[in-house]
Amino acid sequence: MNKTLYDKLWEMHAVNPDSDGETLLYIDRHFLHEVTSPQAFEGIEKKGLNPWRLDSNVATPDHNVSTQRGKMMDIDKADHSLSKIQLIELDKNCKKFGVTQYDINSEKQGIVHVIGPEQGLTLPGMTIVCGDSHTSTHGAFACLSMGIGTSEVEHVLATQCLRVRKLANMRINVIGTPKHWITPKDVILHIISKIGTAGGTGHAIEFAGEYIESLSMEGRMTICNMSIEAGAKVGMVAYDLITETYLKERIDENDPNMIEALNQWSQLHSDQGSEFDKEIVIDVTDLLPQVSWGTSPEMTIDFNDDIPKTPKTKKALEYMGLENEDNLLGVAFDKVFIGSCTNSRIEDLRATAAAIKGRQKAKNIKEVLVVPGSRAVQAQAEIEGLDKIFIEAGFSWRDPGCSMCLGMNEDKLTPYERCASTSNRNFEGRQGHLGRTHLVSPFVAGLIAIHGHLPKDLSEYHYER
Amino acid sequence: MKDKISGIAAQLLIDNIDTDQIIPTEFLKSIKKYGFGDYLFDGWRYLKDGDLDTPVEQRGIREDFILNQPPYNKAKILLAGDNFGCGSSREHAVWALRDFGIEAVLATSFGDIFYNNCFKNNVLAIKLKPEEFDKVSSFVSNDPFQLSISLANKQLEIGDQKIIFDIEDSLIQRVIHDLDDVDITLKDSEAIKAFEIKHLTSKPWL
Ligand code: SF4
Numbered sequence: 001m002n003k004t005l006y007d008k009l010w011e012m013h014a015v016n017p018d019s020d021g022e023t024l025l026y027i028d029r030h031f032l033h034e035v036t037s038p039q040a041f042e043g044i045e046k047k048g049l050n051p052w053r054l055d056s057n058v059a060t061p062d063h064n065v066s067t068q069r070g071k072m073m074d075i076d077k078a079d080h081s082l083s084k085i086q087l088i089e090l091d092k093n094c095k096k097f098g099v100t101q102y103d104i105n106s107e108k109q110g111i112v113h114v115i116g117p118e119q120g121l122t123l124p125g126m127t128i129v130c131g132d133s134h135t136s137t138h139g140a141f142a143c144l145s146m147g148i149g150t151s152e153v154e155h156v157l158a159t160q161c162l163r164v165r166k167l168a169n170m171r172i173n174v175i176g177t178p179k180h181w182i183t184p185k186d187v188i189l190h191i192i193s194k195i196g197t198a199g200g201t202g203h204a205i206e207f208a209g210e211y212i213e214s215l216s217m218e219g220r221m222t223i224c225n226m227s228i229e230a231g232a233k234v235g236m237v238a239y240d241l242i243t244e245t246y247l248k249e250r251i252d253e254n255d256p257n258m259i260e261a262l263n264q265w266s267q268l269h270s271d272q273g274s275e276f277d278k279e280i281v282i283d284v285t286d287l288l289p290q291v292s293w294g295t296s297p298e299m300t301i302d303f304n305d306d307i308p309k310t311p312k313t314k315k316a317l318e319y320m321g322l323e324n325e326d327n328l329l330g331v332a333f334d335k336v337f338i339g340s341c342t343n344s345r346i347e348d349l350r351a352t353a354a355a356i357k358g359r360q361k362a363k364n365i366k367e368v369l370v371v372p373g374s375r376a377v378q379a380q381a382e383i384e385g386l387d388k389i390f391i392e393a394g395f396s397w398r399d400p401g402c403s404m405c406l407g408m409n410e411d412k413l414t415p416y417e418r419c420a421s422t423s424n425r426n427f428e429g430r431q432g433h434l435g436r437t438h439l440v441s442p443f444v445a446g447l448i449a450i451h452g453h454l455p456k457d458l459s460e461y462h463y464e465r
Numbered sequence: 466m467k468d469k470i471s472g473i474a475a476q477l478l479i480d481n482i483d484t485d486q487i488i489p490t491e492f493l494k495s496i497k498k499y500g501f502g503d504y505l506f507d508g509w510r511y512l513k514d515g516d517l518d519t520p521v522e523q524r525g526i527r528e529d530f531i532l533n534q535p536p537y538n539k540a541k542i543l544l545a546g547d548n549f550g551c552g553s554s555r556e557h558a559v560w561a562l563r564d565f566g567i568e569a570v571l572a573t574s575f576g577d578i579f580y581n582n583c584f585k586n587n588v589l590a591i592k593l594k595p596e597e598f599d600k601v602s603s604f605v606s607n608d609p610f611q612l613s614i615s616l617a618n619k620q621l622e623i624g625d626q627k628i629i630f631d632i633e634d635s636l637i638q639r640v641i642h643d644l645d646d647v648d649i650t651l652k653d654s655e656a657i658k659a660f661e662i663k664h665l666t667s668k669p670w671l
Contacts, residue, residue: 015660016653021633024653026660028671036555038496047647053661064494082494082517089496123670133554133578147578149556150498151585151646159650161657164581165633197481198548201577231551233577261670296481315479406490406553427485427552433514 002271009144028126032059036131040154052160067398110374113137113341120250139236140220142268168277173209176285184219185441189290193300200232238269292439340405343422344373355446361394362452368395471613472541483552502564550579
């Protein structure tokens with residue numbers, strides 16, 4: 001039987017493959033953060049249990065942390081009492097149960113989905129879970145990775161398994177070579193606008209095709225990251241030479257275990273002729289930069305397209321303050337956010353820097369936050385001098401965390417502020433009560449920062465990935 | 466044991482309501498598992514935004530929001546639009562529904578993670594076909610008091626009509642018997658251990 005990548009990963013981890021409906025799926029890696037874990041630790045403690053396989057767990061604080069904390073911070077001095085409680089709780093729980101934590105001052109701290117791959121904790125063929133829906137990111141490494149709720153965090157801590165039903169198989173073939181200013185973010189936004197936010201519901205999506213094959217691991221992570229915005233818990237890309245090269249920088253190739261690992265990983269792709277329940281083709285040859293106009297990621301258009309006006313779009317347009325606009329070209333922005341697990345890796349920061357180099361932030365832009373995804377990304381950007389480019393342009397160069405992706409810390413929009421954001425969700429209030437979010441690529445975010453609005457003509461800008 | 470859910474049914478027929486709408490991030494700062502009912506659909510329920518430290522009475526009620534209006538402020542059943550609960554994995558969304566008093570949610574489709582989270586908290590999530598959903602919806606519009614859900618035979622009762630819904634046995638049993646997943650799974654400890662030894666031996670880098 002020809003098997004899909006998802007089928008293979010599922011079979012490798014099914015503890016009781018013959019059970020009908022719910023299957024126990026063995027979990028290789030479990031990431032934890034401060035927001036969705038406290039109730040789970042409390043749960044196992046109440047039952048008198050310990051983590052089933054301690055070394056599968058790795059924790060880091062990210063959702064809630066201040067991005068202006070400097071390199072050394074005393075948690076007790078966190079200015080928001082409620083955020084502080086969660087940071088202290090994570091610290092306490094990790095110490096109590098012996099869970100490895102990259103704490104607030106660690107050189108390895110960062111957004112869970114950025115540090116996993118970067119630190120070599122995300123390896124091909126693994127099942128990976130985390131109490132965060134963007135866990136789909138890790139699928140870029142031919143992993144079966146998905147977001148879970150807090151009860152499931154407790155369940156994985158206690159049993160090393162998840163009770164799940166098998167998903168259907170879906171493949172999205174991305175073909176064509178796009179223009180030089182098109183980034184993976186534009187491609188995934190475009191896919192979501194085509195298939196809708198429920199287009200992948202109940203499915204595990206494998207991204208394939210010549211475009212995906214040409215992408216770096218960073219680009220593949222951006223694509224898999226937003227599978228959840230297309231409704232799919234799981235997004236994946238097959239293992240190939242690009243995956244192998246990325247990993248060889250993080251593992252000891254001469255270790256006999258690793259030689260065996262590389263050998264097994266080479267099988268992590270869908271077999272020729274394997275069947276998918278749903279299959280679509282997306283051609284990116286003529287794709288233009290994408291910008292969301294509404295309050296759901298599927299409400300996305302080409303940057304210079306007309307805004308759709310129908311009875312169905314009315315509510316979203318009112319919220320966004322766009323009832324009287326024909327398109328987005330003349331619309332002035334207030335803030336720009338460059339960060340989040342979608343677009344805070346080194347390549348993303350390079351894309352922003354390329355868009356702005358030598359220019360200043362526009363007058364109408366009150367603030368541009370650049371929040372690297374991890375300490376390692378921050379350090380690399382500083383080696384490359386990107387921080388200087390940002391600071392000279394009048395941007396704010398911050399410490400790693402989720403920041404204004406979800407506005408849990410002090411980085412937030414105030415009511416009616418309009419923000420160009422490289423994050424993944426433009427839901428009502430996501431970046432702050434009544435805030436207005438437009439999802440864009442890090443390249444377009446840079447352009448908006450220096451122009452104050454979307455430029456009408458992109459032909460003068462050059463960015464080669 | 467619970468075999469029936471009946472009570473006031475409220476309708477919120479907007480598609481793609483995400484978990485940020487069900488409970489905004491601000492309220493995720495609690496480390497407790499209960500006490501989220503006041504913040505259900507927070508952005509739509511109050512005039513001013515708030516946080517865990519601000520008493521909701523100080524924030525002004527939006528009278529035009531359905532769950533603020535009697536009798537719907539005591540709703541036990543919620544009828545929602547397509548793709549309800551999409552977005553973030555936060556279980557706080559289900560805790561907010563549960564703490565408000567919602568015992569069952571009916572929709573034509575749900576976000577995958579949200580759907581799962583419902584059953585971990587014994588909130589019943591029922592997927593209906595569009596024509597069935599419309600039938601229930603128009604019934605409830607006329608009479609929000611008479612919808613009743615019989616769990617054991619997976620049946621919705623509207624007046625003298627009955628609609629059978631489809632749901633996996635293992636899921637509905639959890640709601641009926643208030644079962645805990647960890648207890649269920651730990652009965653299979655031996656099988657997990659045996660699998661683990663084999664798995665870790667064949668993949669020693671794990
Ligand atoms: S950056 Fe945003 S989407 Fe990513 S893990 Fe943090 S809050 Fe979630």
